[in-house]
Amino acid sequence: MDKLIFLLFCWLGLSAYSQDTAPSINNPKDVRGNYWQQEVNYDINVRLDIYENTLDGFVKLQYINHSTDTIRFIWLHLWPNAYKNDETAFSDQLLENGRTDFYFSNPEQRGYINHLDFRINGIIAVIENHPEFIDIIKLILPQALAPGKDVQISTPFHEKLPFAFSGTGYNNHAYQITHWFPQPAVYDQTGWHPMPRLDQGGSYSEFGNFDVHITVPTNYVIATTGNLQDQDEKKLLDHFPRPPDAEIHQPLLIKKSRNSGLGHQQMMKLKEKANPDTALVTKTLHYIQENSTGFSWFASRNFMVDHDTIRLASGRIIDAYSYYTTKGQALWQNSLSFIKKAVRFYSDRLGEFPYNSVTAVETSTEPHSANAYPSISYLSSMTALSLDLSIEHSLGIYWLQNIIGPDGRRFPWMSEGVTAYYDFCYLKLQYPGFPMRLPAYSDMNLSRFFPSRWPENPDIPVVEELAKIKLDQPIMTASDSFSTTNYRFIAYSKTGMWMRQLKDSTGSIIFDSCMQAYFRIWKFKHPDPGDFEAIFNKVDEKKTSKQFALLYKTGFLTPEWRYKKIQPVFLFSARNPEKVDYMGIAPAAGYNLYDQLMVGMVIHNYNLPSNHLQFLLTPLFAIGSKQLNGIGRISYSWYPDHSIQKLELGIGGSRFSTMSGTDSNGNRIFGGFEKIVPFIRLTPKNKTPRSTIEKWMEFKIFGIGEKAFNYVVKSTDSTNVFPSAQKYVQRYLNQLTFHIEDYRKLYPYDVQLQFQQGSEFYRINLCSHYFFNYSAGGGMGVRFFAAKFGYIGESNSEKAFDTSPFQPKLTASRGYLNEDYTYSDYFIGRSEFTGFASQQIMMKDGSLKIRTDIFQDLQGRSDNWITAINFNTSLPTEILPKIIPLRIFLDIGTYAGAWTPNPPTSKFLYVSGLQLSLLKGLINIYAPLIYSSDFSNNLKTVPEENTFWKKVSFSIDIQDFDFKKK
Numbered sequence: 001m002d003k004l005i006f007l008l009f010c011w012l013g014l015s016a017y018s019q020d021t022a023p024s025i026n027n028p029k030d031v032r033g034n035y036w037q038q039e040v041n042y043d044i045n046v047r048l049d050i051y052e053n054t055l056d057g058f059v060k061l062q063y064i065n066h067s068t069d070t071i072r073f074i075w076l077h078l079w080p081n082a083y084k085n086d087e088t089a090f091s092d093q094l095l096e097n098g099r100t101d102f103y104f105s106n107p108e109q110r111g112y113i114n115h116l117d118f119r120i121n122g123i124i125a126v127i128e129n130h131p132e133f134i135d136i137i138k139l140i141l142p143q144a145l146a147p148g149k150d151v152q153i154s155t156p157f158h159e160k161l162p163f164a165f166s167g168t169g170y171n172n173h174a175y176q177i178t179h180w181f182p183q184p185a186v187y188d189q190t191g192w193h194p195m196p197r198l199d200q201g202g203s204y205s206e207f208g209n210f211d212v213h214i215t216v217p218t219n220y221v222i223a224t225t226g227n228l229q230d231q232d233e234k235k236l237l238d239h240f241p242r243p244p245d246a247e248i249h250q251p252l253l254i255k256k257s258r259n260s261g262l263g264h265q266q267m268m269k270l271k272e273k274a275n276p277d278t279a280l281v282t283k284t285l286h287y288i289q290e291n292s293t294g295f296s297w298f299a300s301r302n303f304m305v306d307h308d309t310i311r312l313a314s315g316r317i318i319d320a321y322s323y324y325t326t327k328g329q330a331l332w333q334n335s336l337s338f339i340k341k342a343v344r345f346y347s348d349r350l351g352e353f354p355y356n357s358v359t360a361v362e363t364s365t366e367p368h369s370a371n372a373y374p375s376i377s378y379l380s381s382m383t384a385l386s387l388d389l390s391i392e393h394s395l396g397i398y399w400l401q402n403i404i405g406p407d408g409r410r411f412p413w414m415s416e417g418v419t420a421y422y423d424f425c426y427l428k429l430q431y432p433g434f435p436m437r438l439p440a441y442s443d444m445n446l447s448r449f450f451p452s453r454w455p456e457n458p459d460i461p462v463v464e465e466l467a468k469i470k471l472d473q474p475i476m477t478a479s480d481s482f483s484t485t486n487y488r489f490i491a492y493s494k495t496g497m498w499m500r501q502l503k504d505s506t507g508s509i510i511f512d513s514c515m516q517a518y519f520r521i522w523k524f525k526h527p528d529p530g531d532f533e534a535i536f537n538k539v540d541e542k543k544t545s546k547q548f549a550l551l552y553k554t555g556f557l558t559p560e561w562r563y564k565k566i567q568p569v570f571l572f573s574a575r576n577p578e579k580v581d582y583m584g585i586a587p588a589a590g591y592n593l594y595d596q597l598m599v600g601m602v603i604h605n606y607n608l609p610s611n612h613l614q615f616l617l618t619p620l621f622a623i624g625s626k627q628l629n630g631i632g633r634i635s636y637s638w639y640p641d642h643s644i645q646k647l648e649l650g651i652g653g654s655r656f657s658t659m660s661g662t663d664s665n666g667n668r669i670f671g672g673f674e675k676i677v678p679f680i681r682l683t684p685k686n687k688t689p690r691s692t693i694e695k696w697m698e699f700k701i702f703g704i705g706e707k708a709f710n711y712v713v714k715s716t717d718s719t720n721v722f723p724s725a726q727k728y729v730q731r732y733l734n735q736l737t738f739h740i741e742d743y744r745k746l747y748p749y750d751v752q753l754q755f756q757q758g759s760e761f762y763r764i765n766l767c768s769h770y771f772f773n774y775s776a777g778g779g780m781g782v783r784f785f786a787a788k789f790g791y792i793g794e795s796n797s798e799k800a801f802d803t804s805p806f807q808p809k810l811t812a813s814r815g816y817l818n819e820d821y822t823y824s825d826y827f828i829g830r831s832e833f834t835g836f837a838s839q840q841i842m843m844k845d846g847s848l849k850i851r852t853d854i855f856q857d858l859q860g861r862s863d864n865w866i867t868a869i870n871f872n873t874s875l876p877t878e879i880l881p882k883i884i885p886l887r888i889f890l891d892i893g894t895y896a897g898a899w900t901p902n903p904p905t906s907k908f909l910y911v912s913g914l915q916l917s918l919l920k921g922l923i924n925i926y927a928p929l930i931y932s933s934d935f936s937n938n939l940k941t942v943p944e945e946n947t948f949w950k951k952v953s954f955s956i957d958i959q960d961f962d963f964k965k966k
Contacts, residue, residue, distance in 0.1 A: 025517065028525055031534045037526050038187050039064040040208040046181075047215040047282075048299060053170045055159040059181050061208075064150040067187060071145040073138050074153075075185040075194035081135040082197030083111035083162035083169070089133055089196035094166070096690060097200060097484050098745040102165045104775035111162030111169065116182070118155045125153075133196040136185070155182060164363075166199045167371055167378075174300035176363065176378055178371075179203075183294070186407070188526055195409050200487055202408025202415070202479045203401070205293040207524050212295055215284040221303035223323040223361045225295045225374045226287030233285055237305050237321070289374065291354070291524045293405050296373035298361050304329060308336050310343055312352050318343075324362035328380075331387060335360055342392040345426055346399050349512065351519040354403060360391050372397035385431070392426045393419060404522045411529055412479045412487070413551070417495020424496055459493035461608030466490070467556045468609040469646065470639045473689055476529065476551045483689040497557055502536070502547050510539050582607055588618050593829035593837055594657035594670055596624030612637055622657070625670045629656050645685040651678045654823065658815070659831040661709060661723035669709075669725045671831075673823050676703045692744040702733040702822050733758050733822060746773055757792075761803045764788045777882060778874030785846060786867040800863055810846030810860025810868055810893040810909055812953060814853070819844070826958050841926075841953045843960070848891040849926040850911045851953055854945065855938050857904040860895045868893030872915055887915040889926065905934045925954045 028035040041064075046057030065071055082090035086103045094102050118125035123142050130136035145151050159180060164171035168178040185194040186204050193204055210226055221237070228234055289295060306322040320339045324332040339360055347353050359376040371378045377394035381387035396419035400406075406414040466472040466489060473486045475495050482491055503511040514535050522531065529551065536544040550557060583605050590598040598620035605611055615634040622629050635650025657672035681698040705728035711721045734757045741750030747770065754765040766786045773779040787808035791799060805818040813819040815830030820842060829837030833853070841849065846868035852858040860866060872889040880886055890912040898907045913928040928951050939946040 025521060025535065025538060027521060028527075028531070031521065031527075031531050032189075034068070034189065035525075036066045036068065036189075038066055038184075038206050040184055040206045041210075042181070042208060042295070043211045044181060044295070045213045045215075048175065048177075048217075048220075050173075050175075050217060050220075053161045055161065055177070055180065056157075057159075057181070058154070058156045060152065060154040061182075061184070062150055062152055063145070063184060065145045065147055068147055070147065071141065071187070073140050074187075075130075075192050076137050076139050077179075077183045077185055077194070077197075078113050078116075078135050078137060079179040079183075079197040080111050080113035080159050080162075080168075083165070084134060085110065088135065090135075090166070090198055093198050093200060093480065095744065095746050096692070099199075100745050100773055103746060104773070105163065105165070109163035109165075111160050113157055113159045113182075115158035116155050118153060118182075121152050130194065133194075135196050136194045157182065173302065174298070174363075176296075176298050178296040178373055178378075179294070181295075186526070193407065193409075198409075198480055200479055200482070200484070202412050203293070204407040204409050204526075205405070207291055207293055207405060210287070210289040210292055210295045212287045212289075212297075213284055214287065214297060214299075215282050216299050217301070218281045218283045219301045220299045221301070221305065221323065222285060222297055222299050223303070223321065223359050223376060224287050224297040225292060225376050226289035227356050229286040229288060233283075238307055289355070292374040293402055294374050296376055296378075298323070298376075298378060300325070302326070303361075306332075306336050308340070310340050310358075312344075312347055314352055316352070318353060318355070319357040321357065321359040322361075323359065328362045331381065331384060332362055334384065335387065335391065338388045338391045339395070341388075341430065342395040342426070345392070345429070346395055346422065349422060349425070349515065350399050351516055351523065353398075354523065358395070358398075360394070372402065374398070374402040388430070389423065389427070393423050396422050399519065403524065404519060405524070405526050406528065407526070408479065410478045411476070412482075412491040413475045413495040414527070414529065414532065416492050417475065418499060420492040420496030421499035424500070459489055460497065463489050463494045463497065464556060464609035467554065468639070470554070470641070471645075471689070472554045474552050474554055481690070486689060494557070498547075498550060501550075501557060502544070505543055505547055506536065506539065514539060588620060590620050590629075592656060592827065593832070594624060594660040594672070595620075595622035595627070595629055598622045598629055600630060610637075625657050625660070625668075625672075627657070627670070630654065643685055644682060646681075646683040648681045648683075649679075651676065653677060658706075659709065663724055664712070664720075664722040669723060671707045671709055671725060673707070674705045674728065675823055677701065678703075693740065693742045695740045697739070698735075698737045700735045700737075702735065703730070704733070704821075704823065705730050706818070731759065735822070747771060756806075758803075758806060760792055760799055761806055762790050762792060763806065763808065765808075774874070776877060780871060780873040783847070783870040784868075785870075786865070787845065788865045789863050791863070795863070803863070804861065807861050807863050808845045808866045808895075809862070810866055810895055811848045811850060811852050811858070812841035813844040813847075814838075814841055816853075824959055826956050828956075839950075839953045841955050843955055843957060846891070846893040846895075848893055848909060848911045849889060849913070849915075849953060850928045850931055850935055851951060852935065852938075854942065858909075858934055858938060860893060860898070860905065860909055862895040862897055864896035866893065866895040885917045887917060889913060889915045906932060908932075909934060911935070921957065923954065923956055925952065927952050 025031055039062075041062040043060040044057060046055050048055060063074060082088045083102070085091070091102055094100075118127060118139060120139070120142055125142070126140040128138040128140065130138065139153070141151065161175065161177075162169040164176055168176055168180065170176075179197060184206060185192055186206055187193070195201070195204070212224075212226060214222060214224070216222060228237075287295075287297075300323075302325045303323045304326065306324075308320050309317050310320050311317050320336055320343070322332060322335040322339065324335065339358060343353050343358055355375045357375060361376065361378045363371075363378050363380045372394035375398065377391070377397075379387075379390045379394055381390050397415055400418050401408055401415035404415075408415050463472075466486065471483075471486075472494075473482060473490055475490060475498060477486070477490070479487065479491070506514070518527070518532060518535050521527075521535070529548075533544070533548045536548070583603065584607075586602045588600050588602045592598075600618060600620035602616065602618050604616040605614060606616065613634070613636050615632075617630070617632045619628060619630040621627075631652070631654040633650065633652040635648050637649075638647045639645065640647065653674070653676045655672065655674040657670045659671040661669055663669050677700055679698060679700040681696055683694075683696045686693060707728045708726050709723035710726055711723055736755045738753045739750065740752075742748055749768065749770045751768040752766070754763075754767075756763040756765070764787065766784075768784045770782045771779055772782070789807050791803070793799075805821050815825070815827040816832070816838075820827070820830070825842045825844075827837075827840055827842075829835075829840070832838035838853075839851065841851070846860060846866055847870050848860070848868065868891065870889065870891045872887045874887055890910065892908060892910045894908050897903055898905055898909075909932045910930075911928050911932070912930040913926060915927075916925040918924070927948070939951075944950070
């Protein structure tokens with residue numbers, strides 16, 4: 001009895017606590033007193049033409065003015081016109097985000113909507129185009145629409161579907177139909193929200209009811225937002241999975257020919273030959289959906305269907321559908337169980353799923369994607385794990401973007417970011433060991449490469465790195481204003497981290513009750529950030545207001561911590577809750593002809609987030625030279641808040657052998673270099689986070705020591721010449737560089753101006769690159785180079801000889817004779833006259849890719865000026881498959897000596913041939929085929945050098961590898 005009383009008191013205490021912590025608000029007017037929202041109801045009839053990839057339809061919509069304002073016009077979204085040409089906001093954003101597929105698409109792959117004839121209450125409507133966007137129009141109302149009144153709008157429409165570039169269109173006999181009909185923009189308390197269609201943009205639409213009739217060929221299966229009203233079709237879906245109907249082939253054959261580039265007349269001839277008894281057999285299906293911001297549907301003749309029901313906690317039963325192809329059958333066999341888990345998860349955490357059906361559809365157009373629309377999602381995955389997580393995430397978007405309807409364009413964090421928090425909760429619930437795994441990319445456990453406590457959320461180190469280097473943006477940033485990186489890691493991941501902090505600051509019980517109140521109050525309505533915050537402020541405004549203030553700030557969510565200790569770890573690492581700073585250790589190896597195999601280790605502290613002080617040391621013991629070589633670098637970086645993005649001060653160095661020989665005593669001796677390079681680099685801040693332009697200026701001082709050989713005769717009666725090693729000879733070079741580049745995907749370029757000064761000379765170098773993209777893929781790269789050389793003090797023949805390695809020249813430079821005078825390139829052998837290593841060159845100066853080692857007068861060397869232009873182009877895929885990275889190059893140059901009386905060469909020298917680029921341009925092989933007579937005439941005099949293989953050269957361009965361009 002005593003135990004019973006004790007348990008009863010505990011239960012009463014818990015009940016009282018729960019009631020006290022729940023927000024005492026029940027509708028939007030408790031949060032925002034003047035709240036109202038518009039309503040739009042649709043009646044649509046549409047027919048799909050699989051021959052022409054078009055839609056023909058008629059839409060009637062009822063626009064109800066629930067606002068307190070009198071409305072005189074309505075902004076309408078005609079988002080299919082976003083695919084009309086390459087001058088739309090959609091096309092521009094794809095280019096900014098690094099995609100050129102739509103920009104270079106052919107007219108058959110573009111899309112549009114036309115044949116519009118708007119009537120308002122039966123009266124022909126006046127239309128005005130948006131001044132900037134072709135996918136928005138203004139519908140002028142013939143009479144002002146007073147509060148509480150409604151207006152009937154109707155129009156036929158014809159839509160040419162685009163190829164499935166982003167969310168809508170056709171691909172491989174399948175159709176994804178989203179944002180396909182004229183739809184009014186949202187009008188709320190802040191005014192109208194007309195917005196162009198974007199790939200990275202989010203959505204914002206009015207709630208309403210949909211009554212839709214869709215006509216498709218009978219052998220097509222449809223997955224939709226709405227509830228199917230046709231009982232016969234429902235019975236048909238319940239008999240899946242089954243192979244697609246094999247009797248109706250003609251439409252697919254015609255469609256394939258259409259996509260292969262047949263003209264309209266050819267297309268119509270094929271269409272006429274189609275069997276009318278099969279090609280014209282269609283069905284019309286009826287769907288109804290209430291309280292929805294849109295209506296999307298997907299059609300394919302290859303769909304297989306799984307169907308089951310889900311019993312919710314209230315006892316209500318809803319339908320669950322999974323549509324997939326035979327290709328995805330093995331992966332999608334458990335998709336219904338994933339849907340059920342996710343529906344129950346969000347129903348428990350936020351509130352019960354309000355629609356009567358939930359659907360997931362497989363897409364093969366993107367390797368990893370999850371696009372959520374009202375009660376239906378279109379997604380793809382590579383593993384069962386990623387499919388589970390993708391279904392869960394897309395269902396979260398149902399709750400937080402489609403059931404609750406915030407402005408996804410202005411406030412992506414309210415849908416994608418809050419869902420990211422629940423992604424983490426679901427992950428911890430379903431996959432407790434997940435922190436040691438990489439989501440969506442692999443099911444392989446990678447813990448052996450990382451420390452024992454990898455952060456629970458693998459995105460945390462990247463989010464903190466963006467804050468550390470001050471390239472982040474506030475969470476409260478609009479979708480189209482985020483950089484692509486920040487959209488992924490700020491709008492999603494950082495918001496999820498912020499939500500966890502909000503939960504920790506309020507406590508789990510209060511947090512969950514607030515989120516459930518948020519869902520209950522704003523279901524089928526349009527909350528803004530203030531509405532979301534107001535719910536939490538009802539509990540503890542003083543505590544939560546500080547947390548919500550972080551939405552408007554950049555930087556760390558919590559103060560950056562200082563490290564307790566340094567702990568070694570294999571390979572690399574990221575910080576963990578123990579606040580340990582890691583020092584990475586990994587094996588390293590190198591090779592050149594003189595040092596031969598070199599073995600050692602890499603020791604570094606390159607972590608995420610990065611340290612202000614960073615170091616990398618690679619000591620290497622050389623088996624051949626028996627000496628300690630290697631490279632090293634240490635730097636300190638500042639990230640000011642204003643016009644400077646980064647200021648870096650540091651010093652680097654390296655040491656390797658460059659030659660070897662045997663002295664008169666039979667001892668193996670080595671020459672080489674060692675260098676110390678202090679530097680300072682300043683990187684200005686870009687004006688906009690979405691800019692792809694990068695600028696920097698850098699000053700370096702090269703302190704270089706070089707050890708060469710003296711060659712002596714052992715005795716007076718001997719003809720044998722033996723090398724003897726010299727001591728290191730020191731020299732310096734000052735170098736100031738200004739660099740600007742735009743690593744945009746379309747027509748990227750860079751320009752670099754460099755000033756160099758040694759003890760006896762100066763050089764000014766100008767080098768630029770430009771890439772012309774081809775519409776069919778690939779492109780042509782253009783490089784321009786010019787250099788001016790001069791002497792410090794008066795010139796003489798001895799000074800000219802001593803400075804010859806520093807003088808610019810037209811033909812390709814080598815490691816020999818110290819032409820790589822800053823030792824910035826990587827050579828297998830720098831002192832070779834014969835053999836494979838002697839054929840290595842570097843992309844420096846004029847870069848005419850022909851070897852003229854034995855003809856000094858043909859190199860185009862000048863102690864005045866040179867200029868050159870280099871072209872290389874990919875080959876059409878009709879000539880050579882894309883998988884073979886073969887290119888054509890052409891180099892043309894001239895120099896000061898060619899314009900003097902009795903010049904040693906023609907005024908212009910040229911070389912053309914084939915270029916094989918391997919490992920994304922890391923290694924390039926050049927075979928000259930056509931070149932100036934100056935070269936051919938001289939090469940004929942040395943037949944042993946005039947063979948094809950002797951003229952082939954190669955470069956190893958590690959120093960030029962740029963991850964932003966790959």
